[in-house]
Structures are given as structure tokens and as C-alpha cells.
Amino acid sequence: MNRYDPKAIEAKWQRVWEDARAFHVPDPERGADRSAKSYVVEMWPYPSGTLHMGHVLVYTLGDVISRFRRRNGMAVLHPIGFDSFGLPAENAAIKEGGHPREITERNIATITQSMRRMGWGFDWDRLISAHEPEYYRWDQWLFLKLLEAGLAYRKGSPVKWCPVDQVVLANEQVHDGRCEYCGAEVVSKDLEQWFFRTTAYADELLDELEHIAWPDRVKAMQRNWIGRSEGAEIQFAIEELDAEVSVFTTRPDTLFGATFFALAPEHPLVERLAERSPNAGELRDYVRKAAVKRGEERAAAEQKTGVFTGFFATNPANEARIPIWVADYVLMEYGTGALMAVPAHDERDLAFAERFDIPVVTVIDDDGKLINSAQFDGWPADDAKRAIVDWLGERGRGTTAINFRLRDWGFSRQRYWGCPIPIVYCDEHGAVPVPESELPVLLPEIDDYKPKGIAPLASAEDWVRAPCPVCGKEGRREVETMDTFVDSSWYFLRFCDPHNDDAAWDRGIVDWWSPVDQYIGGVDHATMHLIYARFFMKALNDLGLIGFREPFLNLFTNGWVQLGGSKMSKSKGNVIGPEELVAEYGADSARLYMLFIGPAREDMDWTDEGIDGMSRFVRRVYRLVGEVAERARHGEPPPGELTRKAHETIAKVTDDVGRRQSFNTAIAAVMELVNELSKAGPDDPAARFAAETAVSLLQPYAPHVAEELWEQLGHERLWEQPWPAADPSQLVRDTFELVVQVNGKVRDRFEVDVGASEDELIARAKASARVQSHLDGAQVRKTIVVPRKLVNFVV
């Protein structure tokens, strides 16, 4: 008997698939039926040195789904590419020398090899990588489109700046308000940065969550992230300045309880107040210090801080003059950067009021009714919200308002290894887009990638000098690059038409395949990537470039793979990686075990004992099926236990993989079938059918060994065979196990004819000696019969 040799088997079939172009899908024919297409995408990997266990999980999931759908008669697009721009390659280049491109391409080559060895059925003809000009020129083109549509823009936003070194500092480079390099006091400076107007779609991004089949937790995270809150904007007057300043509040019902007014240090009004304030020095000093603090630092402060401006604001509800403070717990980025403080009904306002001895006025009683609120006294708070805003509205002092936590997406990066932003700055014409005909703006070669606080590209002086597209006079190129999330916001569109040199994609082709039917990836991308990609689709749809507004109809979020946990096994002591795993056990066992450990949606713990067990199972299947293959018997399997078990297993696996996406239980079901087959032995008349069924059902998980055994059984090209169908007539049983309970406790169980009537069931149940001993002459008060399940006597 030949021994199971995964290395030989896997190499053999990988070769066969490649020669047969088994996973290649052609472009759709014009007018082709879309109902049987399926577009399956796993989040494209960042090409770090090697594959890790997380990759094994994600791509095996995608492969199982793709192979299953192919055999269910669907045209399946299952592509792969690399998210190949980004920081790690740049950092590696800084640390070890070499060019980020070389490092990246070397890694891609290594990982590609490993992916092939895992047997993942990708359409390799569609391989794309973000760092190639053939890809990123379309990043640039899309940027120009969004710019034209007003969905990309530039604005100044405050950064930490060292006035001595003349560089931007990252948060981590500021210690106690001083520069990490020279110790100079850091100041805040407005720096122009690029933004996408994600907030233009805030409402839709929120509302459309209702209509996509995503996990609840991901939807919840996006809702949190978008953070819609409903409330009101209310105008307060500052009489001394003859100015008005508005605040956002979700609690207009507490308006009568406002006892002070607070401005963010960055609020434009602060400087105007400082000009006329007796304590201008203190005020400006406070503002300066607040500006160089990190947001988290401000939030973590044990005590609230602030400075009184010397001015007062007038509450439009009761004409009360309340003191205006500047306080760094007020955020310029949210609402209007100003707030009415109601210490009685807001913890933060209370903490501030206590610190600075500001009065606290309660305006809502324990019953939720308004007090101290003039004509609104006695109103329930919820009704009062609306009534007060209406009342203010009549006098032009307030209106309902909605605020979002979501901010526009700042996507420019002071980094080298990314897509150049196609803009030239001209003294006369400002930021001028590079004409489409001049794309791509190629990333130039430079010598030093180190972050110096100015973008590395600035050192490529010949490249930076470029003529202004409008006037031709010398201008300077944008030296910042795009966030890599730009690359990943549309790569799944490019997969549909990956080699198009004339356009980012052909709309007909993209609209045929898209949206993605099944997207798979880690929950760590719940907010950023999955929001940005949704934003892109909405924008591209509005631009007429695609025919849909949501990128991913179904999302499967996989858990994390923990290695060893507390109990690292064997004496290796080391973490075992996919490469060693394939070398030791073969890809099939690795793939199977990865999905068998537990529900793929949840975190899981990889153990070496576990894969030993799976390896045992695969060898067992190999041996058993081999024994069956040697027997000559063919033809229809006779009805019986084993035949029925095979049909039940087909039904179970089809449902688990197809509908429930419960991949671990499907494997368990096949194991049960294999156990039955083992018990029946290779000479059982149904053995061949059981073996063929087990092999066929295992194929999405363990494609190599399945293909090999399928061949041994005398067939060909399992990957093209229709998925087996359970014969309903074979699933019918003529007896079932009746459970008999007394007072809800199981006392006996035995086989009963399916056709038995209720009375017969009760009679049979009562006849049982075990049941009798529990009835023990007591009077049966009630009898419950559940057809084909149980009888319960209540005594």
C-alpha cells in the first residue's frame, strides 16, 4: 500500500491546476447572465517577509468558499494582489539598507511561492500590486476625479512644529512640550494637508449599514465611528463684542441650567477676546500650551483646566450673563468648538464647575421633569428638547442640528514609499492638478528615506522642480504621498479589469462582477478601510464611474489566530509558521486544521497537538479510501445505514459551507462519515459511495488529497465536478428514537416506527419498565407528545 506523501501529491496537483488554468476566469461576455456569478475577495495582504497564520486562515476561508461556489455552478472571480506601499518596507530600508522597492518585490516573490504551496486557487493572471505604476497611476487619476468633484481638498490643520529644527514633529516626538531633538519649545502651526470629504456621505454611510449583510459588531463599530448625534445649535450673544457665538448641544432641555460658557483654546474668538482682556497674557499662555498637548494628554489630565476671559455670554433662554472660559476639555474639532456648560447635568461640566467654584443649577428633577426653566417647568425632558428648540427658532436663536464624530479623511503622508499626489504648486496658480495625460507621476529614486520632519521626496530636487501645468513657469511638485488606504479603497475594482492601460477599469466589466459578493478579512479593519472603501464607492457612483454604491455585500470577519497561548507545546519552544507546517504536515492538513480549531469568526488558539490529530485524520482517509478504491464494486449504493449517512453528510456540509459559513462543523460531519465508513469496512456495498462522498465533500478544504483520491477512485478533475446533492428520499428514516420523559427528565429512549400514532407512542412509552418505575403508580396529570421526538408525562 502506498503511503500518504503530501509533498508529492500537493506538488502534482498544483501543477495540474496550473496547466489546466483551473482558476482563471475570462472577462464576462456582453449581456451574460449575472445571476450565477460570485465575486470573492480576501483583504489583500501587506507583503511582509513571510506568510503568517492569520494569512493561512483568511485565504483558506476564501478558497473554501470559492471552490465550493465553483462546484455549485457559479462563475467565480477569486483574485489576489498586494497592498505593497507602506511604512514597513520603508522602515526596513532605513534599518537594513536597500530600496523599499527591492524589499517589497523580494517579499512578494517569497509570499507568492508560499501561497502557491498552500494550494489557494487564485486567478494569478490578475495579480496586481499597489506599488507598480500600472496600478498607482489610477490612484492618481481617481484623486484628480475626486478633486474635480470637490471631494478632495486641501486645508490647514494644526501640527506640532519645532521652530529651531524647522520640522513637523509626530506626537511621539514631543516630550513635555519640547522637541525630542533639540529641546526647543514646540509650537502649533497650521500645515496644509489633503483631505477626502468623507463627511459628505456621513448619513448614507450610517443608513446603508441597514442593507448590507455584515456582522453586527462591525456595523456597531462603524456606527460608533460615524457617531451621529442629534441636538441643537444655539446662539449666545457676547454683548461687549457685539458678536454671536453658537454652541452644539444634545441637551437643549438643560438650557436654563447653563452656568458658564466654554471655548476651545483653538476657537477663533479667543484671540479677539484676548485683545481686550485684562488677563491676556495668561490666556495666550494657556492657549499656546494647550496647542502642543496631545489630545490624549488633554483627556487624561486629572483636573480640568481653564482660564476666565473676563467676558460674559448671554443665555438666549433667560438672558442670564454667564462667564466665558477657555478650557482645553472643549474640542475645536467637534460641534462648534464652543459649549454651554450645564454642571448639573454633565459630569465634565460639573468637574470644571467644582474646580472653579461656578454655580450649579438643577433644571431636571428626579422624575425627568423640567424645573427652574420658566415656562417649561413641568415638561418632560424629551418633549422639552423639541419645545425649547422651536421656541428659540421663532426668535432666530437656535435650530435643530446634527453632528458627526466622523471627520474628513486626511490622506497625505510625509513618507516616501507611497503614491505621489499629482499636484504642482505654482506661485501664481496655487495647487494645480497634473493633467491626466501626464500620469503617472512616477515615484523618484532618492537616497535617504529617514523621516526628518519634512517629506523625503523633498530631497529629490530635480523631480520636485516641475513646470506649472497652467503657465509653464517653474513650480514645485507635491512632496507628500498618499495614505495606503487610498490604494485599498478600490483595488477590488481593478481586479475585474487588471491590465487595462487605457482606463482604471471598464465600467461594463466592473459592474458585471461587482459588488463583491463575499469579502473576508480581519475585524481590525472594521472602521478605517471598510469606511474608506464604502466612501469611495459612493463617490465613484456619483461620478458615474460605477453602477453601485456599496462595495461588499457580505462580510466575513475572521478572528485572530493565537499561537500556543499559555501552553506552548513540544520542546521546540518556537512558534511554528506556515512554511514549516506545510513541510511537516502538508498544506491540506494545515488548511483543514485551521478551519477545524473553532468557529472562524472567533479568536482561536493554534496547538501542535491539534494539527497532529488532523494529520492523523487525513492519513486515515487516505488509507481507507485507498482500500475502497482497490475493490472493484461500482454502481448504485444500496439503501442502508452507510448510504443514508453519506446523504445526511452531503446535506449537512452543503448547509454548513453554503449557508451557515460554519466551517468547523462541516469538517466534523465528514469525520463522522469517515468513522462510519471505517466501521462498515471497505467491503460494505455502500463503501465506495461513502468514500466518494467524503472525498468530494473534503475537496474545498483539502483539494490536493481529495483530487488524488478521486483519481484513485477512477475519476477525473474533481475541481470541475458538480457539488453532490443529497437525495431527499435517502434522508427519510422509517424509525426514529423516541425520548420518554417523566416531569421533563429523560427516563428512556427507544426506536419507534415513524408512522406510529400519538396514542401508540403514549402506549409504548407507558409500557417501558424504566418509565413505570418513575411513574410509580402516581397519577399522570398531563401528557405532552412532540411528533417524531418525545413523550413527556407530568405527574
Place this chain on the structure above:
RNA sequence: GCCGAAGUGGCGGAACUGGCAGACGCGCCGGACUCAAAAUCCGGUGCCCGAAAGGGCGUGUGGGUUCGAUUCCCACCUUCGGCACCA
């Protein structure tokens, strides 16, 4: 603080629609084969009492609904995750 997910044997987990708790696997125990070991095969394995038959207990805790609850409801505890001076 707000939002979300989850608590089941020694371990990973199963039980999909309120109906046999613990499928499947790991580990462990016993046996077969072997000079021996590995591999493989067979059997056992929730806990407690019992020689056994059998009985009792048992799905985080406490209550409730129900003939019957891992499943539904209420309260609480714990763990994990997201957001967070967001007004």
C-alpha cells in the same frame, strides 16, 4: 461612561426553530500488534455516590416564563472588543 460580543467537560468546541447537553477533535486511561518503541487499530472517558444495576447533580450567578430552558425574559457577576473630555 456609551456600544457590541461572549461565558458549556481536563482543553478546542457542538447542540441551526424551546425538545436526548457535551457531536467532532485534542488530551488522558485501558487493550491489541511489537523483543521493544513509534506508528496504527479497538474500547473507555462531564462530576458525585455505587461492585453493578441504578440514582443524584450539571451549560457564569440569582430569579422568572414553560410540561420541558445552553436556547426566551429580568437582575447581577466576569471576560474580551470598539468608541470616548464628542457637549
